[in-house]
Amino acid sequence: MTDAALPTAATAAERRSLAEARLKRRRAQETRFMWYGRLAILVALAFLTILIGRIALQGYTTFVDYRISVPVLVDPARVDRADITGANYDQMVAEAVLAKLGETDDEFGETSGELKELLSNDLGFQILDQVRADPGLIGRTVTVTGPLGADAGLYFKGELDRATPEADRKLDDRQLAWLDKMKAQGMVSSSFNLGFLTRSDSTEPEQAGVLGAVVGSALMLIVTAALAVPIGMLAAVYLEEFAPKNRWTDIIEVNINNLAAVPSIVYGLLGLAVFINWLAVPRSSPLVGGLVLALMSLPTVIIATRASLKAVPPSIREAALAVGASRTQTVFHHVLPLAMPGVMTGAILSLAHALGETAPLLMIGMVSFVPGVPAGFTEGATVLPVQIFIWENASERAFHERTAAAILVLLVFMILMNLAAILVRRRFERRW
Incomplete structure (x- = not known):
């Protein structure tokens, strides 16, 4: 063993050189990856700026x-x-x-x-x-x-x-x-x-406004929220906290995930067949629009709620059970309140996504011309995305600038809903 050759000075220098070369390549790769990420962000911001800038330049004259x-x-x-x-x-x-x-x-x-x-x-x-x-x-x-x-x-x-x-x-x-x-x-x-914000649709571009579409969107979202949020939340609580883990619940979970990826126009066809043709819900009304969008939003609400429930540490459940709480008390008094920020965030984002949907609403007749402001859930109405679609397909040039202005109004609604989701999460978020 004493005869083993020790590394010479030349060999040690070569190894050190190779190690430094590998370290240099690794650092270069990390630097390139960092710049690739920055470049991707810059490209995304550039496209976003071009998109919003183009809409603003075309639509600001409406005001x-x-x-x-x-x-x-x-x-x-x-x-x-x-x-x-x-x-x-x-x-x-x-x-x-x-x-x-x-x-x-x-x-x-x-x-x-x-x-x-x-x-x-x-x-x-x-x-x-x-x-x-x-x-x-x-x-x-x-x-x-x-x-x-x-x-x-x-x-x-x-x-x-x-x-x-x-x-x-x-x-x-x-x-x-x-x-x-x-x-x-x-x-x-x-x-x-101001008339653009206080008037409803008209055949004359100079008299056309978005008030009717805004009210129709609000009424439709009320129906959607009243159905999708409580039903989706309770379904998620049952699946995550109470349902036995077997083949049937696995099938249900897989189908819920698949329903979240179904094209929205399929829900429009379902609403046309079930709610209008079978249940005779008034066509082109906020009620039928809300029912269709509630079906579309349910999978998203369920998935978001389940993810929020999973994020609650198991120690919360164990502590509640240890002091004598029942399983129902544990879930509804301890686990669900702690998961509520994530639940509400998912619900608000789901409603924001529903607000921008057009395809399912076209299938249930909300593409019709509605000159007035809907006074109830069963009256004929239109919504902002459909109003944008109608104006963009109008022949008068002045309707095109109103299309861009209506998009700006819709973006304001979307930003406010996303801001509400952020504020809710920050207000009630707990860090473990």
């Missing part, structure tokens, strides 16, 4: 409203007191604007007809409402203020370029000259478009 104010003579020769609704108030408004511009209508009414394209029919309805409330206004001059037509608004927002050939734009040179003259005379002013 700028161009309005016209004009005094209109309610001509007694044109208004029949016995039939107030039969008068052409839009024509009166157009002639009043022409008079302010220093022009008169031609024999065939083509001039006023061309001017009407620049005005919203909301002005005529305002006069009708005032005359209906006070017939004494007939023969007097009333001042009405309302939005310009959609294309006129696009012109003032810079979306309609005068340099475009006249044949390729919706407004001709004469109409653009009128708009410039209205602006110069102070007839047109700009303000925040």
Whole structure:
């Protein structure tokens, strides 16, 4: 053994060199992996910035409203007191604007007809409402203020370029000259478009708003939360804490996990067949929409609740049982309260996901045009994602900017719900 060769100085140096080379390669790999991660985050942030920036640039103009104010003579020769609704108030408004511009209508009414394209029919309805409330206004001059037509608004927002050939734009040179003259005379002013948030859908872009869709979404989420959260939570508690571990519970767990991955349109088909065709739930109502989304949200709520229950340390259960608590008392008095932050977080995120769903709602008829605000769970309604879908498929260009604005409103809802989930978790979270 004393004859064993000891490593020479050269051999030790080579080994040290090889070790340093391996260490250098390992550190280089770690550095590259770190930069790959940073690059992935930067790419994700870049795409997110481009997406939100593109939506914001297209939709922010919706919140700028161009309005016209004009005094209109309610001509007694044109208004029949016995039939107030039969008068052409839009024509009166157009002639009043022409008079302010220093022009008169031609024999065939083509001039006023061309001017009407620049005005919203909301002005005529305002006069009708005032005359209906006070017939004494007939023969007097009333001042009405309302939005310009959609294309006129696009012109003032810079979306309609005068340099475009006249044949390729919706407004001709004469109409653009009128708009410039209205602006110069102070007839047109700009303000925040509060009507977009306080009105419901309309066939006229300048009068369309998201209030009906927001209320419909809220009513639908109430139904979804009232069904999915308690049922999903109780099902998860039973499966995790009380159900025997056998083949049947294994099959149930596998199917719950599979249901969470089922395409959402399948739930729409199920809702159409069961809730509408069989149970006769009113079509296109928040009730049927909430039922469908509750089915879709149940697997997610169950999975999130079970994960939260598993995160509670076994010592909590053992301590409760050791002092004489029953199994039910242990679960509902000790385990579930400690798991509640995770349960509520999963429930809120599941509802936020349901808020953005469109495909299942299209299957149950919520794609219909709903001009009013739903007053109950069984009335016809639309929701924000479907409203966005409808507007994006409209032919009028002004609806496209409202599509982007509605997306911004939906994103605000999603951010608020995710913020609520974060606050709930931080408020009640326990660290073990």
